[in-house]
Amino acid sequence: MAVEHPLPTSDAPSGPGDQSRIHNIGYRGYDGPRLGRAYARRSLYSQSLRGAYGLGRSAKSKVLPMLLFVVMCLPAGIMVAVAVATKADDLPVDYTRYAILMQAVISLYVASQAPQSVSRDLRFKTVPLYFSRPMETADYVRAKFAALASAMFLLTAAPLLVLYIGALLAKLDFADQTKGFAQGLVSVALLSLLFSGIGLVIAAVTPRRGFGIAAVIAVLTIAYGAVTTLQAIAFEQDTTDAIAWIGLFSPITLIEGVQSAFLGATSTFPGNVGPGDGQGAVYVLVSLGLIAGCYGLLMRRYRKVGL
Template sequence: MTGMSRPTNGAQIVDRGFQRYDGPRVGLLRSIWSVTWQSIRATLGLGRPARHKIFPVAAVVIAYLPAVVFVGVSILIGDVLDPNEVADYASYYGFITAAILLFAGLVAPEVLVGDRRNGMLAMYLSTPLHRGTYLAAKALAVGLTLALVTLGPPLLVLIGYTLDNAGPDGFGNWMVVLGRIFLSAVGVSAALTAVSMAASSITDRRAFASIGVVLLALASPAVASALVDGAELSPSWRLIDVFSMPFELVFRIYGEPGNFPEVSTANILLANAAWTIGGLLVVAVKYSRMVVAR
């Protein structure tokens, strides 16, 4: 305290001056994680009114409901029917594409567009974060949130089958399946994270970004099918199907032919890498040219 005026009518003015911050400095990684965690909270509606929780909760319920049913079937009639005949790990995503699409269209617009509209982007960039580390935090937030519907449900199936003695035989096989589940979740989340972030970097309206993601996910399979099945072009044209290729990669991770056996695994892997890298490049270019008033 550097000075104090005399009290007047019970009020006083205190001049504290400026002092250097001498508290703990947590570093850049902690700053990135702080932005990531706050973005996840905002997306899931944590600490926000109930209306912000409706769509996230609905997507999670849709994603986990089949897993609960399959585990229940394994427990109730496991001696009669092999659980893997009901649903194996590779085909599980076919039951929850709606939940994944809903999340992909919801998460990135909430994470990116909101900061540009409410001025938080300028505040973030006034901290030790720069545009690259800010986008890294946001990409991590989108990927981790998508993991709720890409990693959690098949992992629940594995645990449920294992507890019912219907899981993989032996510790080695169990770890192989676990590794495939993680690789599958990363493959699906990476491509959809990049594409949804690219759409969210182009517009300042959450609704437009969400609609763009959904339209791309619905239109690209139709276009690919028209070119291959209708126009009888090369099966390689199926690679433009941004929504089906991540799930096709899942089948290849499990060593299965998938829905498009005529397309090589190498090409499917390259297509997913192209969608992921391309989407992230769009985001990087848009944010590098973005004028942010501090």
């Protein structure tokens, strides 16, 4: 028959080498409010958005995103200063054209911040800890997607706001400038969603941040370089009908096609051959399909990671 041995207490004598004690450390059950999934999702969104600009992180983490933000806004400030000083009749660059000109900065930003948003969770295997709470896979994916898209929108919309304020200070036509500013905001909103989705899908494949950065840059730059090269060849061979269709295979030319078809932008494809209304509708459908596809791939990826 088994004999139970009582544990020593602070009052009971113990052997010469026995220093064990029982202490009441005051654990109590939590009886406060349960904030639930919505609060967890908002908290993750806020934390991820702040992290995209290095807020709440080390000073070194703030350098690159803040520098890229300044680089995005600086040309707009110079253009405004020139327009005001020379009393120009219009801005040097259309609102819808600005993000296309600054695509290298935008690509570098999404390449640096998409891995920062998701790769560390994969590398240190903290994703299952998120899902041990009321948060579900969809909550995590939506929060991360929305946070990076919001950060991208701030990056791309801020210089448009600088241009708009400068145009009003230069006393340019209010109606024309307001219309152009609104068209530019629609364009960069679509660009932010598309680039964020592509960047997050690529970054979610590997826990190595360096590999993620290189992969995002490679995909964006190689796709754009290949498309523009093929468009130039098609123009030289006088097959201009193919130019607009070729533009479907690069994220930046997708945005450019949507702008020229529906947002009043001038096409910069070779020979200024932009998509017509029918082709423009295809551009919109492909853009929205890519965004939805990126969301679906992220959901599939994190269902496996969260196990």
